[in-house]
Amino acid sequence: MARLAGVSATTVSHALNGRRPVAEDTRRRVLEAIEQLGYRPNALARGLRTSRSQTIGLAIPDITNPFYPALARGMQDVLGAAGYEQIISNTDGDRRRERAAIERMIARQVDGLAFAVFHTHAEDLAPAIEAGIPVVRLGGRLAQHGVDVVRSDDEGAAGEAARHLLEWGYRRIGFVSGPAAEGPAAERVAGYRAALAAAGTPPDPSLVVHTDFDRAGGARGAAALLDLPDPPDAVLCANDVMAIGALDTARARGLRVPQDLAVMGFDDIEAAAMVVPGLTTMANPAREIGRACARRLLDRLSGGAGPSAEVVIPARLVRRGSA
Amino acid sequence: MARLAGVSATTVSHALNGRRPVAEDTRRRVLEAIEQLGYRPNALARGLRTSRSQTIGLAIPDITNPFYPALARGMQDVLGAAGYEQIISNTDGDRRRERAAIERMIARQVDGLAFAVFHTHAEDLAPAIEAGIPVVRLGGRLAQHGVDVVRSDDEGAAGEAARHLLEWGYRRIGFVSGPAAEGPAAERVAGYRAALAAAGTPPDPSLVVHTDFDRAGGARGAAALLDLPDPPDAVLCANDVMAIGALDTARARGLRVPQDLAVMGFDDIEAAAMVVPGLTTMANPAREIGRACARRLLDRLSGGAGPSAEVVIPARLVRRGSA
DNA sequence: CTGAAAGCGCTTACAG
DNA sequence: CTGAAAGCGCTTACAG
Numbered sequence: 001m002a003r004l005a006g007v008s009a010t011t012v013s014h015a016l017n018g019r020r021p022v023a024e025d026t027r028r029r030v031l032e033a034i035e036q037l038g039y040r041p042n043a044l045a046r047g048l049r050t051s052r053s054q055t056i057g058l059a060i061p062d063i064t065n066p067f068y069p070a071l072a073r074g075m076q077d078v079l080g081a082a083g084y085e086q087i088i089s090n091t092d093g094d095r096r097r098e099r100a101a102i103e104r105m106i107a108r109q110v111d112g113l114a115f116a117v118f119h120t121h122a123e124d125l126a127p128a129i130e131a132g133i134p135v136v137r138l139g140g141r142l143a144q145h146g147v148d149v150v151r152s153d154d155e156g157a158a159g160e161a162a163r164h165l166l167e168w169g170y171r172r173i174g175f176v177s178g179p180a181a182e183g184p185a186a187e188r189v190a191g192y193r194a195a196l197a198a199a200g201t202p203p204d205p206s207l208v209v210h211t212d213f214d215r216a217g218g219a220r221g222a223a224a225l226l227d228l229p230d231p232p233d234a235v236l237c238a239n240d241v242m243a244i245g246a247l248d249t250a251r252a253r254g255l256r257v258p259q260d261l262a263v264m265g266f267d268d269i270e271a272a273a274m275v276v277p278g279l280t281t282m283a284n285p286a287r288e289i290g291r292a293c294a295r296r297l298l299d300r301l302s303g304g305a306g307p308s309a310e311v312v313i314p315a316r317l318v319r320r321g322s323a
Numbered sequence: 324m325a326r327l328a329g330v331s332a333t334t335v336s337h338a339l340n341g342r343r344p345v346a347e348d349t350r351r352r353v354l355e356a357i358e359q360l361g362y363r364p365n366a367l368a369r370g371l372r373t374s375r376s377q378t379i380g381l382a383i384p385d386i387t388n389p390f391y392p393a394l395a396r397g398m399q400d401v402l403g404a405a406g407y408e409q410i411i412s413n414t415d416g417d418r419r420r421e422r423a424a425i426e427r428m429i430a431r432q433v434d435g436l437a438f439a440v441f442h443t444h445a446e447d448l449a450p451a452i453e454a455g456i457p458v459v460r461l462g463g464r465l466a467q468h469g470v471d472v473v474r475s476d477d478e479g480a481a482g483e484a485a486r487h488l489l490e491w492g493y494r495r496i497g498f499v500s501g502p503a504a505e506g507p508a509a510e511r512v513a514g515y516r517a518a519l520a521a522a523g524t525p526p527d528p529s530l531v532v533h534t535d536f537d538r539a540g541g542a543r544g545a546a547a548l549l550d551l552p553d554p555p556d557a558v559l560c561a562n563d564v565m566a567i568g569a570l571d572t573a574r575a576r577g578l579r580v581p582q583d584l585a586v587m588g589f590d591d592i593e594a595a596a597m598v599v600p601g602l603t604t605m606a607n608p609a610r611e612i613g614r615a616c617a618r619r620l621l622d623r624l625s626g627g628a629g630p631s632a633e634v635v636i637p638a639r640l641v642r643r644g645s646a
Numbered sequence: 647c648t649g650a651a652a653g654c655g656c657t658t659a660c661a662g
Numbered sequence: 663c664t665g666a667a668a669g670c671g672c673t674t675a676c677a678g
Contacts, residue, residue, distance in 0.1 A: 007664080007665085008664070008665045008666075009655085009656075009657090009665090010657080010658085010664070010665055010666080011663090011664060011665075013656070013657060013658085014657095014664090017657085019657085019658085020663090020664095021663070022663075022664085023663060023664085026663080026664085038450065038453070040426065040429055040430045041430060041655080041656070042371070042430070042432060042654085042655050042656065043430045043431040043432065043656095044367050044370045044371045044376060044431070044432050044654090044655080044656090045371050045654070045655035045656035045657090045670090046655080046656055046657075047367045047656090047670095048365070048367045048368050048371050048654090048655080048656075048669095048670050048671065048672085049655080049656045049657045049658085049669080049670050050656085050657065050658095050670085051670075053367060055410075062396070063386075063392040063395055063396050063399075064392050064393055064396050064610075066389065066392075066593070068392070069386040069387050069389075069391070069392045070387055072386055072411070073385065073386050073387050073413060076386075076411075076412075076413055080412075080413075085410050085412070085427070085431065086410065086411065087378075087408050087409065087410050088395070088399075088409065088411060089399075089403075089408070090396060090399055090403075103363065104408070106363055107363045107364060107365070107366045108366040108367070108408065109365060109366065109367050127361065130361070215597075241597075244597050248599075251599070269593065270389065270592065270593055270594050271593050271594035271596075271597035271598070273594075274538075274564075274567050274594035274597065274598055275594070275597055275598055275599070276571075276574070276598070276599070287387075330648080330649085331648070331649045331650075332649090332671085332672075332673090333648070333649055333650080333673080333674085334647090334648060334649075336672070336673060336674085337648090337673095340673085342673085342674085343647090343648095344647070345647075345648085346647060346648085349647080349648085364671085364672070365670085365671050365672065366672095367670090367671080367672090368654090368670070368671035368672035368673090369671080369672055369673075370654095370672090371653095371654050371655065371656085371670090371671080371672075372653080372654050372671080372672045372673050372674085373654085373672085373673065373674095374654075
């Protein structure tokens with residue numbers, strides 16, 4: 001390659017990377033030779049030399065869960081433009097596999113690591129931090145030195161949902177939550193409570209029920225709420241699948257949605273637009289989270305960005321027929 | 324590292340890779356040193372030396388389209404076990420970006436390439452083939468020397484769908500197809516026709532309508548069919564989103580599904596289970612396609628697998644309420 | 647059973 | 663404006 005152009009490898013390198021000036025006609029000869037031979041610089045060799053792989057790792061539970069493709073795409077939106085490739089690892093939320101994924105990514109010399117995680121214990125991320133790799137956690141709270149967090153504003157989103165319901169005249173708003181008393185679901189409950197309090201509605205603990213995070217759970221939760229002596233005229237469900245379950249209950253009881261009962265979910269899954277009536281929901285800003293995550297990583301890689309921080313992405317209200 | 328264990332790099336390498344015997348207590352010392360230092364072999368250096376990156380490239384239009392995450396996961400099911408990592412590139416079906424993705428992946432020394440493609444012209448894959456990289460195309464027909472194809476059995480799936488309808492007593496079956504007269508949609512029409520012919524039903528061209536590949540298109544297509552002088556009692560739609568549109572039409576006209584009108588789709592998207600009635604559909608075997616694709620690539624990498632071939636993955640009937 | 651040396655394909659001081 | 667040489671961290675003949 002260098003021989004065909006009659007120059008040294010040094011000059012080829014500089015012609016390609018522009019790190020030092022190259023005489024115009026030398027550059028032309030180099031480019032011609034490259035064209036002619038179909039030469040492509042070996043990224044492995046470059047990475048070995050520069051100790052930059054131009055690769056970012058993303059560890060997630062399962063790419064098949066629709067939240068994660070949107071996240072990955074958002075990262076790629078910004079990473080691609082910066083010349084980075086992404087390698088994705090599915091861990092199924094299994095801690096052993098999460099640790100193994102981190103090890104493999106370090107061995108592959110990823111320049112940065114994004115981690116959407118179930119069990120993340122601080123220690124599991126330590127190897128990456130010790131290796132000097134910037135890491136951002138997706139979701140959860142800022143808890144660890146040297147790890148940025150990017151997450152959606154679950155509390156604010158729930159508040160906005162509750163306010164939307166209030167604006168439209170619903171007065172008694174129930175919340176169908178998951179089994180957990182912590183994590184995003186808890187933040188949503190908190191946001192809902194805060195919004196009601198701000199509107200002057202006294203808190204009523206009987207209006208928050210805990211059930212499973214699936215369709216049947218949503219159906220059961222809504223039924224429990226409707227069986228209350230003073231039943232709600234609107235229910236907020238911790239996710240869209242549960243809200244679809246609440247719609248099932250409404251249908252089974254002959255309740256019109258949204259006239260007799262308003263229903264809202266969180267996430268804006270594909271099915272939210274397909275059910276009848278369409279589900280009004282707070283869209284999970286997965287793609288924006290991905291973009292913010294990538295930006296953060298890139299900032300770290302260029303040495304900027306100061307101490308660990310938390311970036312919070314607002315959710316967006318998507319109005320359809322159910323509320 | 325080698326120094327701490329008191330051995331050469333050669334021996335460390337062999338202790339780790341097992342390519343030649345290492346005395347038991349030497350191995351132990353090496354392993355201890357590794358443990359103590361948290362040593363992790365540099366995958367870039369290894370790749371450079373062996374010219375194997377242990378990486379597979381996957382170029383797709385958009386990971387956000389639910390077919391592709393399932394595909395990617397299927398590949399990872401088998402690739403992960405074999406020690407490969409996957410790098411995914413979104414091209415949005417743009418030919419320029421498709422070509423760029425291939426170039427980048429070759430530069431990264433991927434060991435194999437999977438390509439799910441819109442515009443694939445044979446020439447676009449040529450660089451990979453010249454570089455000696457096994458490539459498999461996802462979808463389409465076997466057309467190119469040196470490129471395997473893995474695809475779903477669209478024709479067979481449509482036949483199975485039609486037979487299912489026939490078995491359940493539906494006699495007049497319409498087909499709502501997309502605008503295209505080629506590709507998977509055309510195969511599905513062909514399979515449908517063949518199944519009817521095999522059952523002794525004379526072909527009726529008026530029962531096949533062409534419309535857009537979306538919900539409104541499906542609604543329109545179903546309406547057109549129902550407006551026929553001799554309307555169908557069942558409609559097959561080229562995908563689930565269109566079938567959900569057909570459900571809209573049935574609802575609008577007060578038709579009971581499946582008693583007055585049976586509706587079936589293709590793909591088994593998430594929403595198929597969420598609408599009411601649940602959509603009976605032919606599941607797109609995306610994950611199996613991914614697995615088969617990865618297996619094929621691995622076979623090629625170990626030198627096996629003979630001449631280019633087409634592997635066809637059957638679809639699966641998913642019975643729900645609509646047919 | 648083990649090691650010294652070469653070399654994979656780049657980039658980057660260093661030198662001119 | 664350009665090149666020779668070293669070196670990134672591995673693996674693999676070759677040798678003993």
